[in-house]
Amino acid sequence: MAETRIRIGIHQEVRHPYITHNLVGVTFSSLQVIHSPPTKMAETRIRIGILGCANIARKVSRAMLLSPNTTISAIGSRSLEKAIAFASENHFPESTKKYGSYEAVLDDPDVDAVYVPLPTSLHLRWAVLAAEKKKHVLLEKPVALDVGELDRILEACESSGVQFMDATMWMHHPRTAKMKEVLSDPHRFGQLKSVHSTFSYVGEGDFLQNDIRVNPSLDSLGVLGDAGWYSIRAILWAYDYELPKTVTAIGDPEYNESGVILSCGASLNWKENGKVATFYCSFYTNLTMDITVLGTKGSLRVHDFVIPFNENVGPFYAVANSRWKELSLGCEPEPSEFKITTVLPQEALMVQEFGRLVQGINGGEAKPEKKWPTISRKTQAVIDAVVASIKNGFKPVEVVY
Structure with a gap:
């Protein structure tokens, strides 16, 4: 088959503008990201x-x-x-x-x-x-x-x-890189202490009976593998992929008649500097795609991390040094909204990055990029620990990597 060719510019400029903010004395203006494919590619x-x-x-x-x-x-x-x-x-x-x-x-x-x-x-x-x-x-x-x-x-x-x-x-959305920039700033965020993530949606129609995600012979991990994967990845991403020491499943997950998990959660503990995380995933509760990250100086929230409500815009909210107003009649400053825009949706950016690596x-x-298999394996290791904790009566399980 004849090869189809495309001209790829040396510089592909993707601008991600968002509202100018003032957060802890730091003013943010438009963010510009330049993707520059190697000239010999x-x-x-x-x-x-x-x-x-x-x-x-x-x-x-x-x-x-x-x-x-x-x-x-x-x-x-x-x-x-x-x-x-x-x-x-x-x-x-x-x-x-x-x-x-x-x-x-x-x-x-x-x-x-x-x-x-x-x-x-x-x-x-x-x-x-x-x-x-x-x-x-x-x-x-x-x-x-x-x-x-x-x-x-x-x-x-x-x-x-x-x-x-x-x-x-979602790993490939430019919002993800901007959120990491905020989390990594010690002046705005301090030391990261807690992460909570939820990904849930209601399995409608015959989903809970016939979808492959509830079939034990096709996807025996159920909601843990489908939705929990995203929340576990979000937690590891926030903590720079440092694995927790232990994982403890939350009691009483919900199952279907075939024993496939339909809702569950777990807590993760690093046993260092008070770092903790929790997640919840379900096929029974309203569509929710949240990450909340707490630091000693700041906090960050995103409400559509898995699939943005608008494929061309990825918002999130961050605030630093929050305090009560006099008489606790409110708090200040209010969280700033960041709106990161992208020309290509996140799934196309994922495919583009995959294509760049293959090229x-x-x-x-180049040789194969080791980052992606490494973080996949770490995500899978935490899933394994959740499964082991459930099977062991919801006791803490050490993460083996």
Whole structure:
């Protein structure tokens, strides 16, 4: 298949303006982020094959078409008719090959990388096989059923010299970098002490009976793997990926008849400088996507961290040195709102970054980036600890990494 080429400018400027604020005597003006692809980077679009026609693949395939350095070269399903229909419904390029099997995508020499949105129980088989076929791997979360499975996937990727990345989209929104800047400022935020995150939504219709996320043979981690993954990642991100010493599951999770978790929570303890965290995830409670971070001098809140309410704007709120007004009739200063705008939605930025890494590896300019497999493994390790704590009567469990 002829390679499709695209001109990538040496400097792609993405401006993230937000309201000018005054916070602890520091005035903020517009933030400018410059993405500068290396001048020697190959200009060929990375050709991505998709394994399966999951609903989330609709969103990520759109991102592949929005990203300036990727294209969809193949789609595979167990049903050729389904692959053809999926490609048509989602406006894939006419050049996209449609296959009636996953194997055919992996055997296609015109596929550089694969996106794997299959049920978690199938990740081990297909991610390992993809790596063995020298395909870079963008893997949906949760990436595995446990760390043991993930290690086999990562070992296959490392052995083949291919990039691994999980599809946690919010990590790639420019808001995430700005929030980290605020948290890292000792004058505004002080020492980080507490993080709480909630991700929940109501499973409507036949979701709680028929969705793969509540099927023990497909996604046995249930809500913990689906929604809890995001909150655990948020906690680790806030603490610069320092793992907690212990994890203690909160008692009385809710299950379906098959024993799959539908709501749960846990506390994380670092046993150092009073650092703690908690999270809650559920298929039963109203859509909530919160992170609250508390420091000795400041606090930060975001209310849509998983998927922004508006895909082009990511707001969050921060305040420092809050105090009661006289007679406790209120408090001051009020939190400042930061509005970070982006031209591309976060999922397209994720795909673009994945494509950039693959370009560097395929062009001989770079080796696989180790950051992404490392933070995936740490997230999975905490999930494993939550599962172990539940099985052990909600006792504290040491995090093994």
